[in-house]
Amino acid sequence: MPRPPQRLLSPEIITEAAIESVDETGDFTMPGLAGRLKVRPSSLYNHVSGRAEIVEFMRARLMAGIDVTSQSGSWSETVAALASEYRRSYAEHPRLIPLFTAHTVQAGVAFGLYNALAQAFSDGGFEPGETLHAITTVDSFVLGSALDLAAPEVQWSSGPEVNNAMKAALATSGKNPERADAAFEFGMRVLISGLVAQLPTAH
Amino acid sequence: MPRPPQRLLSPEIITEAAIESVDETGDFTMPGLAGRLKVRPSSLYNHVSGRAEIVEFMRARLMAGIDVTSQSGSWSETVAALASEYRRSYAEHPRLIPLFTAHTVQAGVAFGLYNALAQAFSDGGFEPGETLHAITTVDSFVLGSALDLAAPEVQWSSGPEVNNAMKAALATSGKNPERADAAFEFGMRVLISGLVAQLPTAH
CATH class of the missing domain: 1.10.10 (Arc Repressor Mutant, subunit A)
Structure with a gap:
């Protein structure tokens, strides 16, 4: 044989x-x-070479699916477009997210996204320290939103312990992914207008 | 025997x-x-009764560590205080986060936080639909920030593929938890000022 x-x-x-x-x-x-x-x-x-390198290969694989080149318009439109792409890619594999955040970013291809965000914030007039925090803020919001997009159709079950304000809010909720998409759009508007307000020119 | x-x-x-x-x-x-x-x-x-009930018990256990009663001041101060408590509690067990977001919230105690957020946004003048999206926006940012707080000391390794804008941003980075804390403070300021800008009275 x-x-x-x-x-x-x-x-x-x-x-x-x-x-x-x-x-x-x-x-x-x-x-x-x-x-x-x-x-x-x-x-x-x-x-x-081992576990850490495989995590970086996984990060590179997901990041390779993100289009960081099609940037046109203002810095804030670029940030919103990048965030939207990034969320879509990560929502397909939400359980990878804690592994990614637990490891230092080393994958060269991952810097394509972070370079593009840094360039956008720098173009927008943010100082380097603010740029780092702004990238982290967008990163945190996008990763949380990717987890939210992968949430069950009904994210909150209503019950006797729900107060009137939360009951009224829940009554407006559609099912996923529509609810998660609408929340992400709202959140990106909030983030962008909040970021604009941090710029010296906004005062 | x-x-x-x-x-x-x-x-x-x-x-x-x-x-x-x-x-x-x-x-x-x-x-x-x-x-x-x-x-x-x-x-x-x-x-x-099984896996789903255990997930709700885990959620209840973490939520029980969050103080939702010490709310004084404006709606935005309440939201910031709740977000900060919530992040601290979740950062101790970051790998629970994808399990939590993958299951419908049913734990009565978990609604303590969501009730308090809903009340704050309602007090601030948000309509129920905006309140739901505002809660989701804060939730996504906090969960992402809890993962960031649990990140390694050096979150990004610099290398030849890093562009000038990102290089300048990285040069300002302290190590965790200081970097993550500063980014969270920045992000909360951004979120709150962005949320305020969504209110009709802001225009």
């Missing part, structure tokens, strides 16, 4: 298996990936 | 074990909890 052919491995194949594992279970391990790919754990290390 | 004493179980003990499991691995399973607690899976079902 011929030996079974050696299973083909590549960083891309390992990254896809890791994304699948996180989508299903919330995390991945090297032995778990080896089992999923039906290879020995040691074989993985011929292609990746 | 006497039989070993029956292991004591309660919803609280099961909830703590589930939080430990998510902190360590990103998720929990009923068989995994049974193994962690050295009981048979069937014993768990004498105390909890």
Whole structure:
């Protein structure tokens, strides 16, 4: 009997298996990936240096789906367009988000987005320190919104403990994704007008 | 030989074990909890109805640590104080966040926070539909910021692919938690001034 052919491995194949594992279970391990790919754990290390590098490959894979070039219009339109793209890409794999935020950003391709945001804020007149905080603010809002987009159709169940103000608010709620989309649009308007108000020229 | 004493179980003990499991691995399973607690899976079902109820117990446990009563001052000060409390509580267990957002909010105690936010926005003059979106906007920003607070000391590694605007921004960055705290303060100022700008009286 011929030996079974050696299973083909590549960083891309390992990254896809890791994304699948996180989508299903919330995390991945090297032995778990080896089992999923039906290879020995040691074989993985011929292609990746370990867990941290796989996280960066996963980040690069998601970031590669974000169009950072089609920027036209004002700095604030650019920021809103980037945020919208970024949210869409991350909402497909919400369980990756805590892994990404737990690791230092090293993927070169990830800087495509952050470079574009930094350029937009700098063009808008923000100082470097404000630019860093503005990027973090947009980042936090987008990651939270990506989780919200992946939320169940009914995000809050009403009950006797709900007060009148919250009851009235819930009565206006459509189902996801319409509710999440409308909230994201509202939130981006809030963020942009709040950011504009931080600029010296706004006073 | 006497039989070993029956292991004591309660919803609280099961909830703590589930939080430990998510902190360590990103998720929990009923068989995994049974193994962690050295009981048979069937014993768990004498105390909890299943996975969804455990998620609500975990949410209730974290929400119980949030002080929603000490509200004084304007609606915007109340919102900022609630957001700050909420972020602090969630940052201790960042990997719970995607589990929470993936399940409908049912825990009565969780509505303490949402009721307080709804009351603040209603007091501020927001219509019910805007109140719902404003709550979601604050929620998304806070959850993203809790993940950011749990980020590594160095969130971005600089490299040749970093453009000048991002390089200047990174040069101003302190380490966590100072960087994350400063970004959260900046973001809350942005959100509040952006929310104020949505009110009809602002125009």
